[in-house]
Amino acid sequence: MIRFSSAGESHGEALISLIEGLPAGVPVDLEFVNRELWRRQQGYGRGGRMKIETDKAHVLSGVRHGKTIGSPVAIEIVNRDWKNWEEKLPVEAGDPAKHQVVASPRPGHADLAGALKYNFPDARYVLERASARESTSRVAAGAFAKLMLRELGIEILSHVIRVGHAELQRTATWDEIVAVNAKDEVLLGCVDPETEARMKEEVEQVSRTGDTVGGVFEVVVHGAPAGLGTYAQWDERLDGLLAWSVMSLQAVKAVEIGRGVTAAESFGSQVHDAIHYAQESNGRPTRFIREQNNAGGIEGGVSNGEDIVVRGYLKPISTLRRPLESVRFDTREATNAAYERSDICVVPAAGVAAEAMVALTIADLVQRKFGGDSALEMKRNFAGYIEQIRSY
Numbered sequence: 001m002i003r004f005s006s007a008g009e010s011h012g013e014a015l016i017s018l019i020e021g022l023p024a025g026v027p028v029d030l031e032f033v034n035r036e037l038w039r040r041q042q043g044y045g046r047g048g049r050m051k052i053e054t055d056k057a058h059v060l061s062g063v064r065h066g067k068t069i070g071s072p073v074a075i076e077i078v079n080r081d082w083k084n085w086e087e088k089l090p091v092e093a094g095d096p097a098k099h100q101v102v103a104s105p106r107p108g109h110a111d112l113a114g115a116l117k118y119n120f121p122d123a124r125y126v127l128e129r130a131s132a133r134e135s136t137s138r139v140a141a142g143a144f145a146k147l148m149l150r151e152l153g154i155e156i157l158s159h160v161i162r163v164g165h166a167e168l169q170r171t172a173t174w175d176e177i178v179a180v181n182a183k184d185e186v187l188l189g190c191v192d193p194e195t196e197a198r199m200k201e202e203v204e205q206v207s208r209t210g211d212t213v214g215g216v217f218e219v220v221v222h223g224a225p226a227g228l229g230t231y232a233q234w235d236e237r238l239d240g241l242l243a244w245s246v247m248s249l250q251a252v253k254a255v256e257i258g259r260g261v262t263a264a265e266s267f268g269s270q271v272h273d274a275i276h277y278a279q280e281s282n283g284r285p286t287r288f289i290r291e292q293n294n295a296g297g298i299e300g301g302v303s304n305g306e307d308i309v310v311r312g313y314l315k316p317i318s319t320l321r322r323p324l325e326s327v328r329f330d331t332r333e334a335t336n337a338a339y340e341r342s343d344i345c346v347v348p349a350a351g352v353a354a355e356a357m358v359a360l361t362i363a364d365l366v367q368r369k370f371g372g373d374s375a376l377e378m379k380r381n382f383a384g385y386i387e388q389i390r391s392y
């Protein structure tokens with residue numbers, strides 16, 4: 001079983017990721033891990049914080065001489081912004097008056113629900129952990145899950161389908177998704193330049209008006225074999241597990257598997273992916289193939305050998321430069337919602353964080369199915385199963 005947990009506040013000293021259950025012998029490419037962290041920081045519409053941070057993974061345990069050793073991997077990522085908050089948010093008991101109070105809750109953020117739940121006098125205490133700064137820890141751990149999956153030829157990437165009203169109107173190929181993620185400058189992570197330009201206009205418009213914008217990202221798992229997840233028990237279905245892991249990201253409000261949303265308004269003959277039997281299908285481990293993949297690679301809660309496709313729908317960011325109405329925590333007087341600084345569009349970054357969640361979910365299922373205390377053992381078990389499918 002592969003488990004992931006994290007600790008750390010948005011403006012605290014550092015973030016910590018803990019990932020347990022990785023086999024020994026997985027090559028650890030720290031440049032890759034740091035590139036993943038960099039990718040999560042990109043995208044047109046990020047706020048001032050991303051100019052302060054340069055996220056880098058500092059591995060504290062679980063790796064020796066460039067390979068995992070089967071023990072828990074702990075990773076630290078320093079918050080550069082902490083030095084600006086060290087006095088305002090001390091760990092020791094101090095004078096709460098020195099805290100920079102968040103006096104009125106932002107509609108759409110965790111401020112009010114969190115303050116009521118934990119009995120906090122203001123939203124500062126809430127946002128420190130509710131903040132999507134936490135998604136950095138997920139990306140660090142997800143990078144390790146990706147490194148394990150890479151050993152088996154399974155790759156995971158994302159791209160942006162929609163920002164506000166601008167939407168990609170076609171299916172992206174895997175090669176296009178690889179190419180857009182290989183760029184050293186990320187605009188909005190869309191495979192089509194013309195659509196990406198319209199996405200940029202959407203962000204520019206909200207930037208002018210003090211508003212924010214959401215959108216849709218798509219995560220694709222390439223090279224996964226048929227047989228991950230099962231219909232045998234409700235909490236072991238692959239679609240359910242992926243939906244949970246992606247929905248758990250900040251601001252994701254809906255998850256779609258394949259073309260799940262449009263399927264609901266279409267006829268069965270238009271939705272279901274006809275099955276063909278081909279002698280060879282471009283090196284894929286199954287000879288049952290489909291010409292379309294509306295199912296998003298999952299049928300009956302089990303991967304079917306096609307690319308696994310998961311979309312996340314992001315609500316617009318809730319901190320608005322032109323704030324919504326709110327109420328002061330202390331006096332209950334009507335006022336505007338708090339505003340310090342904020343992102344205005346985070347769809348590409350959320351896609352990268354979702355890749356990490358998908359990678360952790362798939363890695364867990366792979367580890368459960370193929371086992372192995374070492375990468376060698378896991379690869380041998382995996383190869384045996386692929387051979388079984390090939391000769392089915």
Ligand SMILES: Cc1cc2nc3c(=O)[nH]c(=O)nc-3n(C[C@H](O)[C@H](O)[C@H](O)COP(=O)(O)O)c2cc1C
Nearest residue numbers: 109110130131132250251318319342343346349350
């Ligand atoms: C990468 C990323 C960056 C985010 N940046 C901000 C931000 O700058 N300001 C903000 O109000 N919300 C931001 N959010 C969204 C909030 O974290 C989120 O809306 C909040 O925690 C409430 O959770 P919920 O939207 O899931 O209900 C961001 C989300 C992601 C995924």
Ligand SMILES: C=C(O[C@@H]1CC(C(=O)O)=C[C@@H](OP(=O)(O)O)[C@H]1O)C(=O)O
Nearest residue numbers: 047049050130131132133136341342343
């Ligand atoms: C720090 C990150 O995102 C933050 C997520 C976030 C929120 O409310 O979710 C609010 C902002 O924090 P700050 O108020 O410090 O600018 C974002 O910058 C990050 O993505 O690394």
